[in-house]
Amino acid sequence: MDTPTPPRAAAVLATVGAAVAKGCRGLAWYFGGVLGADAYRKYLEHHGQAHPGEEPLTERAYWREAMDRQDRNPQGRCC
Template sequence: MPAPMAVLAKGVRGAARYLGSVMGADAYTRYLEHHQAMGHRSAPLTEREFWRDRTDRQDANPQGRCC
């Protein structure tokens, strides 16, 4: 049977991953996975370019969001 602290730590890591996903913190990682899966021949955007493009698109097309 796992130690209680190990179970707690696993739960906290899972919750952190979930909240990060909801907040969009893993968007660049998901973009890279999608880029590779679709077999694009061009190089993917750098992380800085990705976030700049995402922010620009959100500013140009505002949708319901908290901030």
């Protein structure tokens, strides 16, 4: 017969689980920033402040322009 987990142990497990989940979210945020996953969001924020009233590029057009810009001006990157 299974014995129930004591309340204190369950609370400790919940706390540890929450800490691990928070750490995983932090790592995902960090690597997303390093890899440029948030670049379009940053572009939209900048565009809204610097060019109010102008239509921003679509996400697809933004990434196409970003790749073209890297091809025209290659800098330190792995590939």
